[in-house]
Amino acid sequence: MSLINNINKAFDHRIRLGIMSILMVNDHADFKMLKELLEITDGNLASHVKALEKETYISIEKQFIGRKPNTRYAATKLGKAAFKKHIEALEKLLGK
Amino acid sequence: MESNKYLEDISEIKNMMSRSSRFISLSGLSGVLAGVYALVGAFLAYQVLSDYSGSSLVSGTMRSDASVVQQLFLIAIGVMLCAIVSGIFLTMKKSKKSGEKMWDVSSKRLVFNFLVPLLTGGAFCLVLIQYEIAWLVAPATLIFYGLACINASKYTLGDVRYMGIAFVILGLVNTQLIGYGLYFWALGFGVFHIFYGALMYFKYDRK
Numbered sequence: 001m002s003l004i005n006n007i008n009k010a011f012d013h014r015i016r017l018g019i020m021s022i023l024m025v026n027d028h029a030d031f032k033m034l035k036e037l038l039e040i041t042d043g044n045l046a047s048h049v050k051a052l053e054k055e056t057y058i059s060i061e062k063q064f065i066g067r068k069p070n071t072r073y074a075a076t077k078l079g080k081a082a083f084k085k086h087i088e089a090l091e092k093l094l095g096k
Numbered sequence: 097m098e099s100n101k102y103l104e105d106i107s108e109i110k111n112m113m114s115r116s117s118r119f120i121s122l123s124g125l126s127g128v129l130a131g132v133y134a135l136v137g138a139f140l141a142y143q144v145l146s147d148y149s150g151s152s153l154v155s156g157t158m159r160s161d162a163s164v165v166q167q168l169f170l171i172a173i174g175v176m177l178c179a180i181v182s183g184i185f186l187t188m189k190k191s192k193k194s195g196e197k198m199w200d201v202s203s204k205r206l207v208f209n210f211l212v213p214l215l216t217g218g219a220f221c222l223v224l225i226q227y228e229i230a231w232l233v234a235p236a237t238l239i240f241y242g243l244a245c246i247n248a249s250k251y252t253l254g255d256v257r258y259m260g261i262a263f264v265i266l267g268l269v270n271t272q273l274i275g276y277g278l279y280f281w282a283l284g285f286g287v288f289h290i291f292y293g294a295l296m297y298f299k300y301d302r303k
Binding site for chain 2: 014017018021022024025026029033036037038087090091093094
């Protein structure tokens with residue numbers, strides 16, 4: 001059962017998994033980039049981003065590019081560590 | 097049943113990681129075509145050059161240097177335009193098939209990282225011409241093109257890296273064999289493009 005314990009509930013959804021995957025290999029990604037890669041609606045993405053932010057797995061940075069507001073996201077240290085653990089747990093579960 | 101879901105999770109993770117960091121729709125076939133254009137261009141350039149030296153020796157109706165340079169310049173521009181146009185066209189076709197956006201963050205990043213060393217090299221070659229060190233232009237173009245490929249390879253199919261390394265080596269060898277620039281160009285931009293383009297075509301495009 002200890003293996004199952006390592007499966008992180010916060011990542012137990014395809015879209016949150018996708019967001020974290022993208023932020024693992026990119027220093028940061030903005031809202032539009034995430035939306036295009038994941039092919040989902042604004043509202044849907046916003047709710048999943050909020051969930052990850054609540055766990056402090058990702059950080060949000062608001063800035064202006066010219067006059068346009070731009071929100072970009074990055075994985076926190078905690079988030080990266082948690083995600084690595086999650087992947088390891090997945091691999092172990094499959095490896096058996 | 098559970099493990100099926102985890103398997104899908106893993107494949108989603110892999111997919112998102114490579115999609116978000118690499119532009120994978122680069123067409124191998126466009127590399128092959130670029131190589132073919134380069135070989136045709138090199139052949140035409142060879143004709144122009146041998147006509148030039150031939151006519152000046154035999155009939156004395158020597159054409160001006162300027163017209164030869166102009167012709168070579170036109171050939172170079174023609175080859176480049178053909179390669180870029182067919183490259184964009186084929187990549188567009190492939191990206192439609194794979195569902196990847198043609199002009200998104202990853203392709204922009206790819207183009208940017210490719211252009212930085214390439215434009216630096218271009219400017220450097222102009223400086224070489226300015227100081228009349230023209231014999232180093234051919235090796236310099238090969239070396240900088242190779243560096244551009246190595247730099248860009250982090251953001252697209254990894255095979256581009258090996259082509260870049262091959263170009264850099266070819267350029268360095270060329271520095272020791274001055275006067276054969278055209279042959280080295282034909283080997284690099286022609287043969288290497290065809291070889292690596294075909295390799296990538298069979299590896300990725302035919303799926």
